Amino acid sequence: MKFFIAGGGTGGHFYPALAVAEELKKRGAKIYYFGTEKGIESKKDFPSEKKFLYNITGVRGKNSLHAVLSGYKLLRTSLSIAKIVKKEKPDAVLCFGGYTSVPLGLAAVMTGVPLFIHEQNSVPSYANLFLSKFAKKIFLTFDYSKKFFSEKKAVVTGLPVRKQIKDDINEEKTIARKKLGLKDKKTVLIFGGSQGSKRLSQIGFELAKNLRDIQFIVIGGKHYQKPSHIPENSYYFEYIDRIGLAYASSDIVISRSGASSTYEIMLSGKFAIFVPYPYAASDHQFFNVFWLEEKGLCKVIRESDLSVENIIPVLKSEELPLKKIEKGLKNLSVYDSEKIIVDRMLDELDKL
DSSP, rough: OEEEEEEEHHHHHHHHHHHHHHHHHHTOEEEEEEEEEESEEEEEEEETTTTEEEOOOTTOOHHHHHHHHHHHHHHHHHHHHHHHHHOOOSSEEEEEESSGHHHHHHHHHHHHEEEEEEOOSSSSSSHHHHHHHOOOOEEESSSGGGGGHHHHHHHHHHHHOOOHHHHHHTSOOOHHHHTTTSSSSSEEEOOOOGOOHHHHHHHHHHHHOOOSEEEEEOOOOTTOOOOOOTTEEEEEOOOOSSSHHHHOOSSSEEOOOOOOHHHHHHHTTTTTEEEEOOOGGGGGHHHHHHHHHHHHSSOOOOOGGGGGGHHHHHOOSSSSOOOHHHHHHHHHHHHHHHHHHHHHHHHHHHOO
C-alpha cells in the first residue's frame, strides 16, 4: 500500500495527519508527505518515505494581487505533484484541510486517484468544502460539521491524536507532575494551542497572584515574551512537547478551542474554560465547544468577557462534578480515531 498525505501549516492540521500516518505505517503502508516550506512540517519529523515541501501560501483574506499570485502557485504546485502521483501510483490520497492540502487534493482529482479528506473543525475550511466534491469519504471530528457535507460521504470519526499524547494523558497524576517538576497540589493548565496566546498567558499569571493555593502551568508559545518575574506558584514553559503530561497533571484547563486542543482535553476528561480565538475563520473555535457547554461539560468565555473576576469563582468552586464531567467527556470522544479512519479508507478501496 502507498498513501500520499497532506496537512500542515499549523499543528492543528499536521498532528492529526501524523497520527494517521503512524497507524498506516503499522499496517505496512508507504507514506509520502506533502506540506509547505514555512509551516510546522518544515521543522518536525513525519513518518514518511519521502517528504515534499513547497513554497505556497493561502488565498483567503488576501488582497487581489496576492490572491492571484497565491492561486497561481497553488495551481503550478498541483501540476508538479500530479507528475509525482502519476509516477508513484499511490493507492489513495488523504488531505487534512487548509491551503497546504489543496495542491495534493487537486493532483488526486487530475489523476483519478481516490481522495479522502478529514475536517478537524466544526466549520469546514474552504479547502475541504471544495475538495469534498471529489472525495470518496469525508471524515469529521464533530457531528456539527455534517450539515456542510454530503450525507452519503460524511462519517464522524473524531480527531486522530498521537499515541504519545494518549499514553501520557493516562499517566497517574502525581507521577505526571513529578515528570514536569511540579508540586503535588491542585493544578490549572493554561495554554493557547500550538500558536500560544499572549492574552491567556497574561491571565494565567494574574490568576496565580490571586490564588496562591493553586499552582499554574502556563505555556506561552514562541510569540510570548516571558515576564522577568512570575509568581512562585506558576511554572512557565514556552512549549511542552509531551502535552499529555500537562493534561494528566492538571485538574482544570484554560485553553483556546482549536480542534486539537479541544479533542485532547476531551480525551483527558478535564473540565475546561474555553476562550475561543476571536479571529478564527467563521468563528469555528466557538462552534467546536458550544455544544459541550450545553451539556454542562465545560465553560465558554468570549475573549471580550475574559477577566480574572470571571474565572476565579470557577477555579475556587467546590461544586464542580469533575468525575461526572470526566466520564461525560470521554464518552463523547473517540479514542482510536486514526484506526477508524484507516479502516474506512481500506474498506472503500476494497470496493474499487
